Amino acid sequence: MKLLFKSTLVLFTTALLSQAFAKTTICYKKDWNSPATIEVEKLEGGECKGELSYRDMLKNGWFLKDIKIEKGKDGLNYIYTLTDKRVVEIDNATILKNEYKKLDYRPFAIKILNVTDETATINVGNLRVGQSGIVQHYYEDNKTLIVSNAYVTSSNETASTLKFFPFTDLKQNAIPTSNRKPVTGDVIIMNYMYDSSLIIAPSQDAFSATREKYKDNNFLHSDLFAAKLKSEGIPTPPKEVIQEYAISQNLGTIFFIIDNTIYVVDSKTFAILDKDIISYNYIENKRMPFYTRVEKIEKNIFTSMLDYKSWFGFLNKIFGDDTRSEDERLLENEIAAGELTVKGEVYNNYYETMLGIKK
Known part of the structure; x- marks a missing residue:
């Protein structure tokens, strides 16, 4: 051995x-x-x-x-x-410059071709950069094994190029892994679990309007995510925490509501797949980190104070060193109390920065 x-x-x-x-x-x-x-x-x-x-x-x-x-x-x-290089590299600012037809969320299966150690192609065109799926190997007894994730790196009218990255959705550290790698003839299921989603919304009205608009999607209630954040003492979750939670719950997409726009994001690549306009009862103040009925998501007292400095450094970039209003100066107390309602500008900037679309 x-x-x-x-x-x-x-x-x-x-x-x-x-x-x-x-x-x-x-x-x-x-x-x-x-x-x-x-x-x-x-x-x-x-x-x-x-x-x-x-x-x-x-x-x-x-x-x-x-x-x-x-x-x-x-x-x-x-x-x-x-x-030291990101396995998945996505530029959402560039993606938003492209014009696409409406995204079809339905999964589809197709064989992968021209397989190398890291890439493959499929004979399907006009896909989104960052659109992802799972690669399955089929055995003679009709049993299957998921061998990798893959996402679109480029696409034209007739074909698309894929890049492989590890499948960690069903992470189980107590079971040996397979040594099998993707090979030509394996099947990729694109849009895997795209109809299972998480909503990041600034208010109850925005949350409800999103569920009403996308009735075909199964939305995990944000209260469940908030309960996890509360138990771990994370009042303002970074991208990695949101992404890890969505993947652990087998959610294929995350819906971010910023002002009157919905951004539909791939959970694994964090690529913006689609955006649309939404109408709801707009209010000036927003809930941070998002709408939830879970109260007082407080900072863990054992977490490094450097995290606080990082958050307030972000606020300083928005407001400047000495130009914040009295309400904005009270944000520190609100975060400490776990009751964070902020100006819309703060909520918008936080998630626009996270998605890489802040102008």
Whole structure:
């Protein structure tokens, strides 16, 4: 088993050295018996050096490229392949400049062609950049295995190019992973779970109007997400927290309501798939982080004060150092109390910045 483990590392390292466009590293943990704690356990090898965990590496700007879980002698062996370049790169500002016909949310299946280590093509055109799906391998006994995620990087009238990235929707650290990679002839299901969604809305009216407008979608109530934020002490969730929650709940899309516009976003790529106008009873003040009946989402007292500084640094960019009104100066107290109602400008800027569309 030791020989097999070392051989696996050598194969991974050889493949990664050929990818000069991005820095990569491999961190691992051998014979680990506590799957629930593996992500916070210090890892060996690479940039981890026995000092950093997987979660630490993510905080330091690394991104997961692949994970392998193998059966070891006395437990499980975990091998994390990490890169300093985003696995999914999307420019929403550029996407919004393109004119598309209305998005069809229905899933469809098609075989992938011209497969390489990271890319493939499909004979379907006019897709959105950032539109995603899951790649399935079919066995002779009609059983299937999900082997990867994939998203559209380019599309013309007749065909589209896809890029693979890890499938982590059903993350289970206690079960060994498959070594199978996508091959020509595998099937991609595009628009996977696009009809299951989360709403980020500034008010109850905006929330209700969105559900009424998109009756064919199954919306997970924002109260459930808010309850999680409250339990973890996160009053203003960053992009990564929203994205991770949506994926963990098997939600394919997130609906962001900013002023009178709905932005439909792919949960896995955070690409804007569609936008539309919505009418509702507009009010000046907005709920942060979004409309919910859960009260007092308070900051965890054990969380670093640096997070507070980051949030107020964001506010300073909007208001300047000394030009905030008295109401705006009271935001600090409102955040501390977990009762955050803000001017519409603050809510709008927060989510426009998150989506990369702030002008």
